Amino acid sequence: MYCWQGPSHLLKTAILILPLLGASCQTCLKDAAASTSATSARGIVLLQRGAPQSSFASASESSEAGSPEEYAELLLELGALREKSLPEPDNSWLEIADINTSAPASSVDSALGGIPGFNKPTNTSDAAAVSGVKKNAVGDLTIFATALATNSVMVLLGVLFISILRRSFPMVYQCHRQPDVDETRLMSAMKGFQTQPVDGFRSSKSRFFGWITDGFRKSSEEIESAAGLDRAMLVEFTELAQTIMIRVGLPLMCLLAPLHCFQGGDAAGDDRLTWLGFGNVEHGSWLCWVHAIAVWYVVVLTSTLIFSAMRKFMPRRAKWLKEMPAPRSTTVLVEGIPDEKRTAQAMRKVFDESVFGYQAVNKVEFVKDTSELISWQRSLEKATATLNGHGWFKSTMSAEMDQRQAQAQVERLQNLINKTEHCNSGSAFVTFERRREAAIACKIFSPEDEEHIEVSVPPDPGDVIYADLLTDPTANSIRELTGYFLIAILFAVFMPLVVGIQAIASVETLRNEIPFFETLIHNFPAVATLWNGIVASAALTTAMSLLPTCLSLIFVCLFSLKAQAWLQHLIQQWFYLFLVIFVLLVTAIGSSIIATFSHLVQQPMDIFPMLATSMPQSTHFYLNYIPLQWVAMVSTTARTANLGKYLVSRMFHEPSKAKELSEPEDQDYEGIGSRCARNAIVLTVALTFCTLTPTISLWTLIYFVFARVCYTYLFMEAEGRKPDLGGVFWVTQLRNILHSLALFIILMAGVLAQRANSFVPSLIAGSSLVYWYWSLGHFRREFKWEDIPIDDLQHEDAGGFFRVATKGSYRQPELPEHDTDLQQAISVMRTKLNLF
Incomplete structure (x- = not known):
């Protein structure tokens, strides 16, 4: 059965057919046809010598060298080059194949069109041609110089435009401007860290092109x-x-x-x-x-x-890990929890008794199914917006009734979800007393091990996509x-x-x-x-x-991301x-x-x-x-x-x-x-x-x-x-x-x-x-950069510096905080006494 072997067949056909075409040209073809064939032969000779395609193009456009005698001389040179430089037939992209000796002279150019690198730029079947990636040609220096000058002018105009906009619209271009370097160092010395960007701050020393000089002057530590x-x-x-x-x-x-x-x-x-x-x-x-x-x-x-x-980078990564704020630093994300362990008491028992042998868990927060609650919260927001004058189709009395009904349903569902554990999913955030225990839990229940549950480092509490944690693994x-x-x-x-884009944009x-x-x-x-x-x-x-x-x-x-940062x-x-x-x-x-x-x-x-x-x-x-x-x-x-x-x-x-x-x-x-x-x-x-x-x-x-x-x-x-x-x-x-x-x-x-x-x-x-x-x-x-070594957590400094946390807990935003210190103590006591 015939098997297509790619562009190699086309090149073989072109090379082997040329001697036969040369003999027939000397006896049958007219001078014009001989001139065209000689030009194609010269192009292949130039390519075999290693010349760029621009030389091939020049040879193709030439109308002077067209005599049958010159063509025959070129064909003899081509045959010598082929015997000298072509690789073995079965091991090369440019191998030689059996051909039909009756192929016309035009098949040379069509054959070359199927070889990567020999394609003409106008061949729309070639991926490079249709995407705008043009091949080198004579005259590209003028095009490059023109484009370089144009791009440079556009950059200079853009820099001027940005500098003007910074002065005209500081809320968009300078709203998060940082204090000067001296003030930053003073704050770092006093507080040990740089706080969040100061909204609306604008330095009195701001210059027209100051953003450019600051771009060279600011260190990566300040940017961090x-x-x-x-x-x-x-x-x-x-x-x-x-x-x-x-x-x-x-x-x-x-x-x-x-x-x-x-x-x-x-x-x-x-x-x-x-x-x-x-x-x-x-x-x-x-x-x-x-x-x-x-x-x-x-x-x-x-x-x-x-x-x-x-x-x-490694010390900076270690410093970032050590300065990770609570609750993220002491919390793990537990997934794949079986149905019989989807309670706070059961999860405490897994870690406190089966893993550590002492009280290690501080808090367990299950990801709960709150779809009905979210629906009523949206209804409450719509009713409130209508009462505030943003609605168009409902009367004030109807909006007040909708608001009261939605408010009652929201409070009822919040109390129900907080007091019961029937809405718990197979994912939970377990917060430990110390960071070392969280690191050990990640290693014991790593995703690579064949455990029933998987434990991993959680995302930032303000970046969690809770809906992705509710889906079934299958x-x-x-x-x-x-x-x-x-x-x-x-x-x-x-x-x-x-x-399509290239066709629309093409000057032709x-x-x-x-x-x-x-x-x-x-x-x-x-x-x-x-x-x-x-x-x-x-x-x-x-x-x-x-x-x-x-x-x-x-x-x-379609993907379970768990956090927006992982999408990036x-x-x-x-x-x-x-x-x-x-x-x-x-x-x-x-x-x-x-x-x-x-x-x-x-x-x-x-x-x-x-x-x-x-x-x-x-x-x-x-x-x-x-x-x-x-x-x-x-x-x-x-x-x-x-x-x-x-x-x-x-x-x-x-x-x-x-x-x-x-x-x-x-x-x-x-x-x-x-x-x-x-x-x-x-x-x-x-x-x-x-x-x-x-x-x-x-x-x-x-x-x-x-x-x-x-x-x-x-x-x-x-x-x-x-x-x-x-x-x-x-x-x-x-x-x-x-x-x-x-x-x-x-x-x-x-x-x-x-x-x-x-x-x-x-x-x-x-x-x-x-x-x-x-x-x-x-x-x-x-480079083992993902996790901090447990040895570095052996002597944790509880009074050390941590970055400011974006959120205080991993509780879902639609659920209000309800666990007081007394309730947490009661929960711990129940666990110790093995009560339900």
Whole structure:
């Protein structure tokens, strides 16, 4: 049975059919046909020599070299190159296959269209083409320079715009401004910690561009005091990225860029933007050996810097854990409680008698089914709003009756739920007398052990999603399976979405549909150049900005999150995966993600030539992609959505109420999870292409310098404090960067295998995978950052400093507090006497 083996069949057909076509051209074809075929042959010869696709395009557009004699000479050279350089038939992505010798000459171009990296940009079946990731071409230098200048001007205008808005609307842009550094140090010395942001505070020393200088001056410790450890570590990540670019990227740029330009062999031809990149290196150049060493340099130094940054984080994580306030520090979340143990007395017995042998439990708060109570509370709120003049359809007498009825039902249900335990679910928050007992309980009943109940560290009491704790575990599994299925569908349908956006934004489409664009481009060619430099990256960035919202809807509806902060972590993990596939690997996908994945499952070693053939031909796109992120950062800092909501709300409410209604910022795209994923992909792109196009390191460094300033300003002045996971996002970012180094190694090993005269440079570069694998395992073994060691809790200081708790207990907000000290003492006494 015939088995499709991917684009390799097409290349085999093209290469083997050319000699036959050449013989027939000398006897049968006319001069024009011979000219066309010779041009195709010259393009393949250039590709076999290692020339970039721009040279192939130049050869295709040439109309001078078309004689049958020249064509035959090119075919002889092609045959010699094939015998010399093509790999064995059964082990290569570019293998040779049996063909139909009667195929026409046009099949050469159609065959090349099915090979990753040889596709024409106009081929709409190619994932890179339809998503706007254009391949390198002559004239890209003008496009890049125009786009760079445009992005720079937009950044400068954005900075001016933000500085003006800070003065005009301080409630939106300076409402959470922190005291000066000296005052902060004084408060820290007196109280031992920095309190919550001071609403409405505005320093008299505030300057027009003061937010920029503060962005460089504020330390991450000050940011941690104001916004939490997670956001402080996001700022630390921008500093780590700067360090990597300075110590890894810029030295490579200073070394490799001149070598590519003056010693590469001028393989790029007229493509001046590629002169500084690896595309200017001819086949068999000695620079392949330099690149083999450079791969080791990037992998070793980047891993070392990541390990160093993680070691600096560990004391801060330990400090955050030690300063965790009660009740979170002394409480555990118990799940999977069987029906016979769903009482406070039974749970006390489990821990006090079966685990510790003494009174260890202070309080047990079951998560209760309060759906009916919540329904009546909403009815009470509606009736109250009607009485206050916000209703339209009911009379005052009817509203008063509804309010009294709802109030009576709310009080009845609250008393019933508080006094009985019939509404208890299989989840409960157990608070211990000491923190050490909570840590021991987590280790004894960890989710990895086959126990009937599971014990874990609880979320922040003000961030708990109680409804997710009421669902049945079996139902949760089915819902999560459905969620993963929808994520897979999202992977499949995302590409058509990008196609639609790109089609609408394409200048070719607009000029054909709207006569105004045809006239504009004809009279102002610079407009087309500017459009081509910006629209591709902007269209892809716009499409990717929709993904966090789609992911958030899936997670909220189908996943058991237990806390809002964990939603952000899920968004970070999955959004980064989408970014890697549809931004970084889109050139290697071909026409179908499923087809590419299926091929790699059958022939995993084909990943080396697959990446090496496609990704180096789109380096110009990523040179435009990074400066475009400067503009995206300005857009984030401008907070235009919050400003719009504030201005509308201020028309109907007081400024303080309008401020409350305008916050927070969009937590799908501007939440900590999405921000961490976007910053990680920028650094990943820079590391992946730092040797192929070394100048990308400079633009990435500028981005992270600007990101440091913008995030510092947002966290210290503009945005309110959010729930904190204590560095979880930071660790995920570092792991993402470590994983991305494998992609860089595979890419460079494949490129060197194609470009070098021998396999040794590729083997040297590929051998760094061994070091990378060891580093990945060592990262997991060395850093035990999740929990505080029990030995550190042996001598707890009850009078030590703790952060301010967001909430005093884990009781559901719809239930009033009812346990007094006397009631707690009675409950403990009943447990000791084994009373019901």
